[in-house]
Amino acid sequence: MSGDLVTRAQLVMLAETLGVPPERIRHLERLGAENLRGLRERISNQLFDEQAATFARMSKLAPLVPNGLVAKVSQAIVPPLVAGRAAGALGVDHPGRAKGVLSDLSPQYMADCAPYLDQRTVAVLAPAIPPKLLIPAANELMRRKAYVTASWFLDYATPEALLDLEAGIPDKAGLLHTTSLVQSNERLDQIIRLLPADRVAVIVRTAIGSPELLTAGLSLLARLAPELTADLGDLLFEELDAEGLTDVLRMVVEQGAVLELLVVAASVREGALRRIAADPYLTAPDTVDRFLVEAAERDEWDGLLRVAEFLPGELAARVNEGAARARAKAS
Amino acid sequence: MRTPKSGPKVDARAALRQRLGDDLDALAMLSEQESAELLGLIDDARAVQRTALDASIAEVLGRLPRLARGPARRIMFG
Numbered sequence A: 001m002s003g004d005l006v007t008r009a010q011l012v013m014l015a016e017t018l019g020v021p022p023e024r025i026r027h028l029e030r031l032g033a034e035n036l037r038g039l040r041e042r043i044s045n046q047l048f049d050e051q052a053a054t055f056a057r058m059s060k061l062a063p064l065v066p067n068g069l070v071a072k073v074s075q076a077i078v079p080p081l082v083a084g085r086a087a088g089a090l091g092v093d094h095p096g097r098a099k100g101v102l103s104d105l106s107p108q109y110m111a112d113c114a115p116y117l118d119q120r121t122v123a124v125l126a127p128a129i130p131p132k133l134l135i136p137a138a139n140e141l142m143r144r145k146a147y148v149t150a151s152w153f154l155d156y157a158t159p160e161a162l163l164d165l166e167a168g169i170p171d172k173a174g175l176l177h178t179t180s181l182v183q184s185n186e187r188l189d190q191i192i193r194l195l196p197a198d199r200v201a202v203i204v205r206t207a208i209g210s211p212e213l214l215t216a217g218l219s220l221l222a223r224l225a226p227e228l229t230a231d232l233g234d235l236l237f238e239e240l241d242a243e244g245l246t247d248v249l250r251m252v253v254e255q256g257a258v259l260e261l262l263v264v265a266a267s268v269r270e271g272a273l274r275r276i277a278a279d280p281y282l283t284a285p286d287t288v289d290r291f292l293v294e295a296a297e298r299d300e301w302d303g304l305l306r307v308a309e310f311l312p313g314e315l316a317a318r319v320n321e322g323a324a325r326a327r328a329k330a331s
Numbered sequence B: 001m002r003t004p005k006s007g008p009k010v011d012a013r014a015a016l017r018q019r020l021g022d023d024l025d026a027l028a029m030l031s032e033q034e035s036a037e038l039l040g041l042i043d044d045a046r047a048v049q050r051t052a053l054d055a056s057i058a059e060v061l062g063r064l065p066r067l068a069r070g071p072a073r074r075i076m077f078g
Helices: A004-018 A022-050 A052-064 A067-077 A080-093 A095-104 A107-116 A119-128 A131-143 A147-156 A159-168 A172-180 A185-194 A197-209 A211-223 A226-238 A242-254 A258-265 A270-277 A285-298 A302-308 A313-330 B012-020 B032-063 B066-077
Strands: none
Touching: A004 A022, A004 A107, A004 A147, A004 A211, A004 B032, A022 A052, A022 A080, A022 A119, A022 B012, A022 B032, A052 A080, A052 B032, A052 B066, A067 A095, A067 B032, A080 A095, A080 A107, A080 A119, A080 B032, A095 A119, A095 A131, A107 A131, A107 A147, A119 A147, A131 A147, A131 A159, A131 A172, A147 A159, A147 A172, A147 A185, A159 A185, A159 A197, A172 A185, A172 A197, A172 A211, A185 A211, A185 A226, A197 A211, A197 A226, A211 A226, A211 A242, A211 A258, A226 A258, A226 A270, A242 A258, A242 A270, A242 A285, A258 A270, A258 A285, A258 A302, A270 A302, A285 A302, A285 A313, A302 A313, B012 B032, B032 B066
16 A cells, blocks of 8 residues: 555665666566565675675774774775675674764765665664764755665664654655655654654645655655544645645646545545545546546545545535445455 | 576576575566576676775775784785
8 A cells, every 4th residue: 555655765775785777677666665675685685794704804904993084084985885885884893983983974975875884784873873973964865865765764763863863854845755765654653653743744744845745745644544644634634725735636646646645535534525525626527537446446445435425416426336336346 | 678697597586596585575476587687686786896895995905004004904814
C-alpha cells in the first residue's frame, strides 16, 4: 500500500550501492520496497565485509594521525566512496574520535560521503554523535534534494536527535519529502508521534506547495496509523480553500495519487469528507469514474464509500453500485 | 542492459544465491539474465571500491608526517 515512493527510494539506494544510475536497474522496481531493501543490505554488507581487514589495518593507523589531519587529508584526497565506506568501521573502533573528526569536516564533504556509509555502523554510532554536528550536513542534503540519503538517517536517529534535526532544518518541505521516504511504517509512526504536533503541522502543510510535495504528503499520511492519518488529514484539508481543494484533487489524479487519497479519506473526519464530496471537480462524472476504477484496481473501497455518504444522491448511488459490482466480480 | 561476460556457462541464479545468501526472497524473483547482470554489477562495484581504496591508502600514506610514514606502511602492508 502506498509503496511507490518508498520503492523508488529503495531503488535509488540500491543503485547508489552498486554505483550505477537508477535507470540501469529500473527493471528491478517490480521487486517492491521490502525485497529491494533486503537485496541492497546484503550487497552493501558484502562490499563492506570484504574490506574489513583493510579497514582494521586503517584503524590501527588512528593513533598516528591527529583528528585535524584526518579531516584535512580526507577532504583533500580521499574520495567520498572510500571515506564513507571507511568512516563507519573507524568510527566504531574509535568512538571517542568521531565527534572530533566530524567537527572538522565540511558539511559538503559529509553530504558527499553520506550515501556510502555502512548503515550497520550508523546504527551503532548515531547515539554518540551530537546532532549539532550533523545539522549542517543534513541541510546540505536538503539543498541538494538528496532526500533518499537523508531518509535513512531518520531510521537511526535517537529521539533527541530527531527533535534537534527538525528544529535545525528550516526546509520543512524537504523534511516532508525525507520523512515520506522512511522505509518502515512503524518507524514513520514513531517519528510523527515524537515530534511536537505544531511542528508536524508545519511540515504537513507544505504538502500543498507543489504536485510532488502533495504526492509525498499523501503517501506519508496514507502510511500512518489511522488516528494519525485522521488528525493530519483533517489539518491538510483545513488548510485549503474551495479553489485550493479543487487544485489538490486535480493534482491527485494527475500525479497518480488517487489510492493514497482514498486511504486518507478512509480515516479523516466528517468535515473533510463533506468538503471533498462537495468539490465540483470530484463530482464530475469522469472523476468519479476514475476513482471507481482506482478503488477497484486496488480493492480500496473504505475511503470512497465514506466520501459517497456525502455525495448527491445520484452520484452516491453510482459509487455504491460500482463498488458492489466490483466486489461481486472480485469474489 | 549488461551483456554477461563470456566464458563457461554458469548458473547465475545459483551463484547469486551463494554470494548473497539462500534466504533472500528477492533472488527467487530474478530471472537467470537478471541474476547474471546483478552479479556483474556487484563485481564491478567491488572492483571500483578496491581500486579507490588502494589509491586512497597510497595517497594518504604519502601525506602523513614523515616520521609516521614508516610505521604506517608497516601497519598497512606488513
